[in-house]
Amino acid sequence: MKKIVKVALDVPLYKVFDYSFEDEDCNISQGVRVEVPFGSKKKVGIVVETSDKSSPEQKYKIKKIDRVLDIIPVIDKTMMFLCKWAADYYQHPIGQVLFSSLPTKLKQGCDRYYYSKSQLVYEANRIKSKTKIVLNDDQEKVHQEIISNSSVFNVNLIEGITGSGKTEVYIKIARDIVESDGQILILVPEINLTPQTVSRFEKYLNCHIKPYHSSLTDKNKFLVWDACGNGKIDIVIGTRSSVFLPFKNLKMIIVDEEHDSSLKQTEKFKYHARDIALVRAKKLKIPVVLGSATPSFESINNANNGKFKQLHLKKRYFTKTMPTVTVVDLNKDTSEDNLSSTLIRKIEKELKKGGQVLVFINKRGFSSVMMCKTCGWISKCTSCDAFMTYHRTNNCLQCHHCGKTQILSKKLSYQCTKNCEYIFLGAGTERIEKKLKDIFPKNNIIRVDSDSINSIKKLENFRQQCLEGKVDIIVGTQMLVKGHDFPNLNLVAVVDIDSALFSHDFRSTEKISQQLVQVSGRSGRKSDNSEVVIQTRVPNHPLITELLKKGYSNFSLKALENRRKTNLPPFSYLSLLRISSIKKNAPMSILDTIANKLIKDKNLKILGPAPAPIMRKNNRYIYQLIIQSNNRKLLLLKSSQIREYMVDNKSYDLRWSLDIDPIDLF
Ligand code: ADP
Ligand code: ZN
Secondary structure: OEEEEEEEEOOOOOOOEEEEEEOOOOOOOOOOEEEEEEOOEEEEEEEEEEEOOOOOOOOOOOOEOOEEOOOOOOOOHHHHHHHHHHHHHOOOOHHHHHHHOOOHHHHOOOOOOOOHHHOOOOOOOOOOEOOOOOOOHHHHHHHHHHHOOOOOOOEEEEEEOOOOOHHHHHHHHHHHHHHOOOEEEEEOOOOOHHHHHHHHHHHHEOOOEEEEOOOOOHHHHHHHHHHHHOOOOOEEEEOHHHHHOOOOOEEEEEEEOOOOHHHEOOOOOOOEHHHHHHHHHHHHOOOEEEEEOOOOHHHHHHHHOOOOEEEEEOOOOOOOOOOEEEEEEOOOOOEEOOEEHHHHHHHHHHHHOOOEEEEEOOOOOOEOEEEEOOOOOEOEOOOOOOEOEEEOOOOEEEOOOOOOEEEOOOOOOOOOOOOOOEEEEOOOHHHHHHHHHHHOOOOOEEEEOOOOOOOHHHHHHHHHHHHOOOOOEEEEOHHHOOOOOOOOEEEEEEOOOHHHHOOOOOOHHHHHHHHHHHHHOOOOOOOOOOEEEEEEOOOOOHHHHHHHHHHHHHHHHHHHHHHHHOOOOOOOEEEEEEEEEOOOOHHHHHHHHHHHHHOOOOOEEEEEEEEEEEEEEOOEEEEEEEEEEOOHHHHHHHHHHHHHHHHHOOOOOOEEEEEEOOOOOO
């Protein structure tokens, strides 16, 4: 009998395709790959639905499946549910969502057992515990709370101050789960954090622990994917994409640093791994643990209204005190190249004691803008509404938006008859590094940003040097802030936060307070004598004073109250439509139609159409519409109408994107 199946393809189309096959020839189930004709080509597809009857009202001739590639589905029932949910919620083509969860070789149609000869080798014995893990009372209480309620869906939010030992709690929970033959997934925000976290787990647990992230080779990704689905891996420690790994017997998901915005993918398929984890856990009826020293306002709100259970770790594991904080008023202090005399004195003192210092600045490069004193030339990118950053290491200007680079020559402007006389405005890591090297020539100073540390190997090298006590001063960006544990670090300096204090983004208060607390938290993990120095020209800014006075917990509650008063997320929901074109103003009329005709509704607030915060990027003009509602269902319905409208009104010069629950609006 001829049967019809619905097949998803890796194409940017919001639909699945009908194909037919002869029932006697083969057996097809949901989630297997098939090879099908598509246009003039052959493509690999995934069967999303099988049905017993052929649909009678087909106007066109249904093509036949060429080949069935799997016996066992590559997408199991849970993954099918999860991918369908995500495609629906995030308005992304189902085929692309399904295919993005598969290893490259499988996407290309290779035999699933292609690599099986080189499979990961697993010893049969499973000695669970190497070093016995002993928790302190607070940790034990949190561990008990979670494990005693681990056979149903529930969400535990651990708010544990920096250095309180959240990781050890995760390890003990993981041990319990693995001992009862379950698997556990641990999401971390950064690739950089995976090696360190894996080795901390391996110190205590002798089971199958594997990292998973985008810089694994295709082969290793396949091996983890395969072994995880077969239940051969006990613990996966991975970045956001690992939330789409198949598991045979997943019993818990832990999301570490749950506030971190890198859990949200901002390109193409714009999903939030924490939210996907919640949906997956609910489906599987298993618990989720969210951990952070600085929980997201979304999660705090969910704890306040009883959806999440909030657990606390209020004390540091090794020390009794938190670092003292000194705010340096840059209006009063003399400073040169962004380093105040107070800070330099403190660094000097710390180095004399043999301690380590961390200098935090969240900009890479040497200077963010360059000018010529004589002719007024300024380092504007010719393709973007942005300035090019000067990178001293390779003597070039670089646009951080479109990637354009230009070698710095003595004369960049034809208006200057002689050589240009450059001045450097705004400081980045390279400049601070240079200045510190001038002041402390004998000390070992290391810069840690995505330019200097661009591989896991380099990061590991740096960590090793730190452990051996070879590094005196670390100059770094946010790359350093996240979850790193430097035992000998007792002075942290925040060089420049002023530019962030006056941002338009309603999330900036949340972001800066998290960053300040996290970077401060690197100081004094093993010493009661530690300090944080914050340099600013606005020492009385409420964010600084209130945060220091109240601490993150109370500060965030009050800041959350402001969100409630202004009806901003998490009290309302947002969706962001961006359209770009090479022609200025071209997206405006279509955005206008959408705003004023298509989705007009009294329960929606529509902001825009307006130019995007950076209106021109890579020679494309970007405009946006922000849609806000207190009704999530309505917002999703309207978002899908927008998506349909954009698909129907395709135009070769327009590119568009929809972002549900956007994080970067400004
Ligand atoms: P957090 O992630 O909460 O900031 P960490 O997990 O990094 O804190 O813990 C801080 C330090 O305390 C780490 O060096 C960690 O190894 C140590 N630590 C925490 N709990 C324990 C424990 N139960 N036994 C041994 N060391 C611990
Ligand atoms: Zn540019």
